[in-house]
Amino acid sequence: MEQTKEEFFHDFRQELLSSAEANGSFFLSEFMEKVANELIETGFSEGFEVCHFRAQRGMRVDGYWFDDEGNLALFIADFDNRVELTSLSRTEVAVLFKRLISFLEASTNKGLAQSLEVTSPEYGLARQIADRIDSIYKVNLFLFSERSLSEKIQELPNALVAGIPVTHHIWDISRIHRQQSSKNHKEALDLDFVQMFGKGIASLPAHLTTHSYQSYLMVMPADVLAVLYDKYGARLLEQNVRTFLQARGTVNKGIRETILKEPYMFFAYNNGITATAQSIEKSVTDSGLVITKIVDLQIVNGGQTTASLFHTKKRDKADLSQIFVQMKLSVIDSQQSDVVVPKISEYANTQNKVNAADFFSNHPFHVRMEGFSRRLWAPAKSGSQRETRWFYERTRGQYADQQSKLSLAEQRRFKAEHPKPQMFTKTDLAKYENIWDDHPKWVNLGSQKNFKQYAERIGREWEKSSDSFNEFYYKRAVARAIIFRNTERIVSNQNWYNGGYRANIVAYTLAMLGEITKRKKESIDYLKIWNEQEIDAALENAISTIAEAVNGIIIKPPHGISNISEWCKREACWKQLTDSAELITNKILPKFFSQLVSTDNILERRKADLTA
Structure with missing residues (x-):
């Protein structure tokens, strides 16, 4: 039975609260990223960067993205963690878009940027808009709302700001519900x-x-x-x-x-x-x-x-x-x-x-990962008796589709065996793996470009040795997911964290963790993390130490670079971090290093799984 709009709102809110708690993030940030991911997966936006800024002059912005075609996307939220589904009026829509346009207008010259803290995300955005003003072809304004539009209006008439065409897009809870409930889990064109x-x-x-x-x-x-x-x-x-x-x-x-x-x-x-x-x-x-x-x-x-x-x-x-x-x-x-x-x-x-088969959802690699995720039980966490599974979503909407024909009792059992926080997608997998194995720069370029890079690499490796993508590979991927999600929580809880650049900090923190262990010819004990389904205090302490050092480096880009998110996409940023690897290593407590396993040991485990 298809969910009502009210039921969808309730489930959406509960998932939001749960994921915000698990990731250690603010509800507003979690809401924006959750909706933005829907748009990225379905082609409405190429990416999303968090940037929360409010000013007394009526300006506001909650996120942005510049693409390669001269388009700028600016995002604003209508979110107050409401417990009941309520209506959003046309007047309120107009007010919210006006605040976003006010930020855009104030950013078109360097006046706004000059009044902001240079290490803040809003400074980087305002300055970049001013610097790119002549090459911006179109601005797409997105309003994300946890409410339901009281009138049948999804878009407002186009406008011009500083001579640039501006379009308005509204994503209220009803539109999100329609998209997730549709046959193909996307809004038909x-x-x-x-x-x-x-x-x-x-x-x-x-x-x-x-x-x-x-x-x-x-x-x-x-x-x-x-x-x-x-x-x-x-x-x-x-x-x-x-x-x-x-x-x-x-x-x-x-x-x-x-x-x-x-x-x-x-x-x-x-x-x-x-x-x-x-x-x-x-x-x-x-x-x-x-x-x-x-x-x-x-x-x-x-x-x-x-x-x-x-x-x-x-x-x-x-x-x-x-x-x-x-x-x-x-x-x-x-x-x-x-x-x-x-x-x-x-x-x-x-x-x-690029062989098309290397990236399609029905490629044997994705089918095999899906098979492992449906078959392998993850050990129960300490203090729990229940084993669970990690659900690999090979095609968009699989997690919801598998529950659609179940009774309420069967749905409860399914969710208990496959908790929503343990669902991960192809783009998630690409993010977890590329950080350690390829290059963190790709992760900072956005999920679609990162997935393209990952798929090309996996396609080549599959041709050489498909057998190497075995149970150990899958368990290691889940362990890396656990580390990644804990790192998001750890960064958010740090006293030095000011609410900006978390995605960049997380990506480079884990890349540095991999670099530091690689230089010692050692590795994280992934099977230990798989068996315990959590990270221990020594690894958590190492992550917080590295993250603080990474943050201190990336917020001080070379002279002439004003946007820190853009700096994080450059090769030179990673080189500057790796040049500091030894200094960062010396700050990590010895207990972390005592728990590492040799690289040879990891290779032996993977080979043993090949012949099992």
Whole structure:
């Protein structure tokens, strides 16, 4: 039975309180990150940085993100830890957006930044807006609310601030509920071509009536694709294509040359686009069949073509009126989409340099991790008799889907065996692993770029030795998750922590922990953490010591760098930290080092698991 809006609000709030307690974070920060993750997973935003700032002059901001395409996202919260679901009025919406716009306006010159503490997140944001003002193409304002809109309004009219187009997006509890309750756990992208462009798109049917799906060949005007990409961005792209689109923010040189020099040859030279939809509406005109509406459009191949058309028009002022693109559209029933759409995307992308199979949810690596998570019981924590499992969410929404057909008693049992705090996703796994094994810089670049890097690495390693991804690998990954989540709690509870840059501090603290142990040719005893399902006092003390040192280093970037979050994304930041590794090592208590195990011991355990 589907949850009511009130039931969803209650569960959402309880999960929020539980995760805030576990992570040692403020309720507001936890709320913002929880909703932001929903938007990142579904393509509404590429990333999110916490930045809570309120001023007497009516300014407010709670988070931001700059992407590679000249877009700035600013976030504001309507959150007061309310115990009952209440209504949010249009007037209150207008007031909240006005505060966000006031911050944006005050930041467009260096006046606001000059009045702020230089190590604060709000200084970095205000200064970066001022420095980038000429290259910001669009500003998306997001309002996150724990209330439900009293009127059917999800967006407000566009505006201009300092000559920059500004759009408004409202994510109230009702919209979050709809997204999580939908079949694909995302908000469908529905297009009405007649309403948007005055006419439908020419097409030819390319299917037999006996088939369980429909296919159409469409001739898409390049201007239409550019407008759609401008309006919807990454939401147009199927998740794997969105994550793996090569060179975000850049233009394919061959495509650009054709657009500018031989636009009339574009249709002949370009391979076209492959897309899927849940349903369509069509009509017959004097010139033939046209598609007038598409429900849940997803481009599964041709993302770079689409992005390049948009960027060439934007940057080179290119005329796209004579350019048309072939699009193969497959209409897939929503009941089959979870299985069929990834296969279409996989087969359509096999010509790419990165093997598409390396990153799809049904790749054997993800299937194997899922198998371990469903089979292996995690030992009971000290003081508890109940063993639990860590739930690996191989595809979006699995955790909720597995409970949807259970009775209330069965749901309670499922949650007891698979506690929500022990659910982790592919992007979570990529974060836990890359911090230790690859490079912490990737984690600071955002979850999608980090996952891309992780998947490419795992794809190569899987080809060399798939057997190495065994039970030990899985248990080590869970142990790293335990360390990561405890580090978030530890950092939040430190007297020196001022509420900013926690994600950066956590990533570099654990990377430094790995670097320090690696230099001693030793390692954390991951199996000990797996067996105890917690970290001990010696490791907790080492983490707090390293975190304080890391914080002291990253908040003092070199001269000329004003934004600390941006500094943390640079190679030079990691080098500055590793140059201080010996000084940090000397501050750690000896008991921590006495509990480490040799690297050889770890390798032997992993090999033993290979032959078990």
